[in-house]
Amino acid sequence: MADVVDGVFDAVAGAAPDVRAGLPERRAKRDAENVSGDTQLEADVWADDLLFDRTESIEGVNWYASEERDAIVTVGDADEGYAVALDPLDGSSNVKSNNPCGTVVGVYDQPLPAPGSSLVAAGFVLYGPTTTMVVARDGEVREYLVDEDGDRTDLGTVELPEDPTVYGFGGRVPEWTEDFEAFVRDVEDDLKLRYGGAMIADVNQVLVYGGAFGYPGLQSAPEGKLRAHFESMPMAYVVETAGGASSDGSGSLLDLEPQRLHERTPTFVGNERVIDDLEAALPD
Ligand code: AHG
Ligand code: MN
Ligand code: MN
Numbered sequence: 001m002a003d004v005v006d007g008v009f010d011a012v013a014g015a016a017p018d019v020r021a022g023l024p025e026r027r028a029k030r031d032a033e034n035v036s037g038d039t040q041l042e043a044d045v046w047a048d049d050l051l052f053d054r055t056e057s058i059e060g061v062n063w064y065a066s067e068e069r070d071a072i073v074t075v076g077d078a079d080e081g082y083a084v085a086l087d088p089l090d091g092s093s094n095v096k097s098n099n100p101c102g103t104v105v106g107v108y109d110q111p112l113p114a115p116g117s118s119l120v121a122a123g124f125v126l127y128g129p130t131t132t133m134v135v136a137r138d139g140e141v142r143e144y145l146v147d148e149d150g151d152r153t154d155l156g157t158v159e160l161p162e163d164p165t166v167y168g169f170g171g172r173v174p175e176w177t178e179d180f181e182a183f184v185r186d187v188e189d190d191l192k193l194r195y196g197g198a199m200i201a202d203v204n205q206v207l208v209y210g211g212a213f214g215y216p217g218l219q220s221a222p223e224g225k226l227r228a229h230f231e232s233m234p235m236a237y238v239v240e241t242a243g244g245a246s247s248d249g250s251g252s253l254l255d256l257e258p259q260r261l262h263e264r265t266p267t268f269v270g271n272e273r274v275i276d277d278l279e280a281a282l283p284d
Contacts, residue, residue, distance in 0.1 A: 004060035004082050005107055005121045005137055011054040012105055013133050014150035016125045019047050019089070019103065023127075027095050035070050035262050036227065043095055044068055047088035047103065055084050063111045065261060067230045072112050072261060082120070083108040087230040090124075091198020100128040102200030106234035112261055113229065116254035122234035124200045134158060134204070136241035141207075160244040161210035164271040168195030168202045170215035170225065180216045183281035187212070187274065199226065203235050203269060207242055212270030214278070217249065223264040228256055232267040245275035249282045 026043035034040055048068040056064055062076030063083035072083070084107060091101035107121040108114045121137035131146040132155070141159070144152040167187050169180075176184070191211055196202050202213045217224045226232045236246030236253035246253040247268045256265060268278055 004058065007058040008055060008061065008082075008084055008105065008107055008121075009123060009133070009135050011058060012051065012103060012123075012125060013144065013146050013152050015051055015054045016103070016127070016131050016133065016146045017148050017150050018050060019125075020127050020131060022046060022050070023095055034068050036067065036264075040068065041089070041092050041095060044089050044092050048086070051086055051088050051103065055086075065112050065229065067227060067262070074111075080110075083111050083114065085112060085229050085234070087227070090200045090231065091196075094196070094198050099196055099198065100126060100201040101198050102126045104200060104231055104234050106229065106237070108229075113258045113263070115257040116228075116233040116236065116252070119233060119237045119254070122237035124204075124235070124238070126200050126204050128201060128204075132204075134207070134238060136238040139241060141238060141242040158207050158242050160207060160239065160242045160271060162271075164191055164211040164274050165209040166194045166205055166211035167191040167270075167274075168193065168205075168211075168213050170195070170197075171218045175218040175220060176216060177219065177282075179282050183278055186277070186281075191274075199231055199235065199267075203239065206244070206270050207239070210271055212268065212274040212278075214268035214270075215266065216268075217266040221264075222266075224266040226264060226267040228253070228258040228263045228265045229261065232256075232265050235267070236269055239269040244270055245272040247275050247279055250279060250284060 030040045056075040062081030065072040066086045087104040103125040108118045123135035133144045143155040
């Protein structure tokens, strides 16, 4: 297992400078939607193709799935092995306004759909002022600086600070439920709003400063926006491994058992006491 996970994160780090370098000329929208109904950018599809090419031949990786593909792809021929699940470009609407975006990676020990408990590692690359990669595995989270050749400098372990400081919750406020809005009114008494529209960047600041990120169920979309396999469960794995908590509103996101590849779920991650307060505020 260790070698497969190493291979996946080596490949993703190696691809990071190429993804970054390819963004300026791929900011245009395509005349196409992905299976979730998002209008794709040229960059979304291009990053997906690039990351597919870099990961599909890794020995032990037998399935590839991504937010941008309708179905899971079998890339190995054994009956058992690992599935790589990617959000190739998270926050791609930020490309136009030159705000951060990233790549989310989940490594599952079975083909998708798969429960959160089958994640063996997860992480993300953040294309911000610098390129960093965060990897959660074997009970530890480490952050790396990724240089222009895709080589990594280990910046050490990541643990959520004890005191929460920042929060960011997605969705239009009039679309929030009354219970969720009441919870947020309490949160904003103590914490500072910082919401950037790219889950990876918004979660990374929670890892650095403490706090909470969430995308709730909305009145018009009770499952919210974020996709369980590609976004919510991998980020929950990272935050829980860093000492924080995750929730879909009633329990850990890692207890989810999605039945569909592109299933969505309300998503919350952050300091345990904020997530506990959230669960207490929402109906069962
Ligand atoms: P993606 O670009 O992969 O579709 O993901 C965007 C997601 C997530 O990164 C972010 O938290 C959320 O959508 C932002 O949504 P709003 O624009 O509704 O705030
Ligand atoms: Mn995303
Ligand atoms: Mn995406």
